[in-house]
Amino acid sequence: MRIFDSKNLIPGIYGITLSVLTLIAATNLIGCGGSRQFVPPPPLPDDRQHIPEPEVRKYNYVADAFDKQFTDQMEQSMDLSRQFRHLFGKPKQAYNVGAFDEVFNSSWFTNRNANRKISLEEIARGPNTSDGPDTTGTWQVTRAKAEGVTPGFSIKDKHGDRYVIKFDPKGYSELATGAEVVSTKLFYAAGYHTPENHITYFHPRILEVGEKVKFTDSHGKKRYMNQNDTKELLEKVETLPDGRVRALASKYIPGKPMGPFAYEGYRKDDPNDFIPHQHRRELRGLRVMAAWLNHTDTKSGNSFDSYVTEDGKSYIRHYLIDFGSTLGSAAHGPYTSRVGQLNQIDPHDFTLNTLTLGLNVKPYEKLTDFKYNSIGFYESSMFDPWHFKFNTPNPAFENCSNRDGFWGAKLVMSFTDEQLETAVAQGQYSNPEAAVYLLKTLKERRDATGRYWFNKVNPLDNFRIETIDGEQWLCFDDMLVEPGLEEEEDYSYKYSIFINNESYKSYQDLGNETRLNVRDLAIHELSHSIEDFNNSTEKQWTIKFHKIKKHYGKWVNVYLDYEDVETLKIIGIEREE
Numbered sequence: 001m002r003i004f005d006s007k008n009l010i011p012g013i014y015g016i017t018l019s020v021l022t023l024i025a026a027t028n029l030i031g032c033g034g035s036r037q038f039v040p041p042p043p044l045p046d047d048r049q050h051i052p053e054p055e056v057r058k059y060n061y062v063a064d065a066f067d068k069q070f071t072d073q074m075e076q077s078m079d080l081s082r083q084f085r086h087l088f089g090k091p092k093q094a095y096n097v098g099a100f101d102e103v104f105n106s107s108w109f110t111n112r113n114a115n116r117k118i119s120l121e122e123i124a125r126g127p128n129t130s131d132g133p134d135t136t137g138t139w140q141v142t143r144a145k146a147e148g149v150t151p152g153f154s155i156k157d158k159h160g161d162r163y164v165i166k167f168d169p170k171g172y173s174e175l176a177t178g179a180e181v182v183s184t185k186l187f188y189a190a191g192y193h194t195p196e197n198h199i200t201y202f203h204p205r206i207l208e209v210g211e212k213v214k215f216t217d218s219h220g221k222k223r224y225m226n227q228n229d230t231k232e233l234l235e236k237v238e239t240l241p242d243g244r245v246r247a248l249a250s251k252y253i254p255g256k257p258m259g260p261f262a263y264e265g266y267r268k269d270d271p272n273d274f275i276p277h278q279h280r281r282e283l284r285g286l287r288v289m290a291a292w293l294n295h296t297d298t299k300s301g302n303s304f305d306s307y308v309t310e311d312g313k314s315y316i317r318h319y320l321i322d323f324g325s326t327l328g329s330a331a332h333g334p335y336t337s338r339v340g341q342l343n344q345i346d347p348h349d350f351t352l353n354t355l356t357l358g359l360n361v362k363p364y365e366k367l368t369d370f371k372y373n374s375i376g377f378y379e380s381s382m383f384d385p386w387h388f389k390f391n392t393p394n395p396a397f398e399n400c401s402n403r404d405g406f407w408g409a410k411l412v413m414s415f416t417d418e419q420l421e422t423a424v425a426q427g428q429y430s431n432p433e434a435a436v437y438l439l440k441t442l443k444e445r446r447d448a449t450g451r452y453w454f455n456k457v458n459p460l461d462n463f464r465i466e467t468i469d470g471e472q473w474l475c476f477d478d479m480l481v482e483p484g485l486e487e488e489e490d491y492s493y494k495y496s497i498f499i500n501n502e503s504y505k506s507y508q509d510l511g512n513e514t515r516l517n518v519r520d521l522a523i524h525e526l527s528h529s530i531e532d533f534n535n536s537t538e539k540q541w542t543i544k545f546h547k548i549k550k551h552y553g554k555w556v557n558v559y560l561d562y563e564d565v566e567t568l569k570i571i572g573i574e575r576e577e
Contacts, residue, residue, distance in 0.1 A: 040099035054269035057259030094281035099572030114414035132198030174374035178427035183323035255308035264395035283396035288408025291388035328376025380444035409453035
């Protein structure tokens, strides 16, 4: 049974038209190394247009896991065009990128820290609009669960605000609650939509069971909840010496719940949903952030669609939720060293164990201990940004190209040490050494992420025109050198200039300078005078950059347009995959 079958999810006419246009634009950006006339693709329409209220989407966890682990893998193995694209290093690129290979703000993503370094106060605040549930009055319990290792319930505080209350597993105080809050701050700062997640401390006496709260007790019996049930529930969690309980309060997401989103296909009742999810850059690139933060449980069930109304328009906004299984926490307890190394059901590992009679000991099996119960198993020595595995295969992640990975790595590398320290502080870890360890591991995995992905494509980025001492310069950053990830100093930059597919200057040496003088380039390189340059009929040219480390690396084309020498502007870039 296929849960979200993209073959059966047919978008509206509007969606189909936009998909075709997007494909054409994406194809325009894929070319060979030579120069050509560059036509910037038109920006995608805003997907936050008013739509009628859709139906709530149903989700079957078991069937979806089976689909992703077996059905999808079988289909991919029989998809010959996909196999040939991977064989020749020409994967399908994301459909929703613009002229600068970036994504637009949308109902899925809002460009934040990688676009503009946000303040430490913004990192600490994250998506929060309040300080969490008010503990000075009673909390009315409106829903509860007793099954599983850790209990949970929903409450309404004295202001009428609703929250889901979640707890740490007994014996592992701060583990899940800390992981959830820290990861929320980072995912939100990167640009994803997340719930408001607060660490809260409350005394059990403020709990008051509402009328006719349906409840399944620990024996599996369905009945109405009573006041004594709250005491039994809280016996499963840690209690502080003063009688209070530490918990995670996740505020109800605004709008009307519409169920989870799929990581492939479309939502057929949403005319705004015109990009196949497996070809959205922000979902493909999520693979990089998820690996960094050990977010192995990136299934559809940990997503949330909400029908929201803003400025008189109602549309679906897409959220990532449930970060209790991130960093070193598996929600019900600490992760083991197996996390990130294997899928939950891993046929390849099963076959290898069978053939070797279980005698093949993997490196991760030798790492069994962790130092802090509040952090769990989260380390950097075995972290492999590319081979990191998730509980179940994710269709968007499996389509992640090097360009998607480069974009995702820019999200990860955008976080400064100070920003990470601020995010970790929001986990409110009582042991300072545990917080220091978590921060150290986040930084090490961040840098490993940058080293891997920035070496997969040309690492030059942030091309811009700057005025320095009265002169215009074309400047850029080396994403390996700028943050200090570059280990070798033996490198240089070379550039070529093309007009109308003709090479005017080939492989000019910049040394390790990261800027070009625009006036000199325009006049001395391409013409004999300002008048000749300004009167030229060709108003677009291409600069192809290479980074040289022992040999030529991959190229990045920078496309420029101008009216005269003083109005040069960058209109797009293109990276070799």
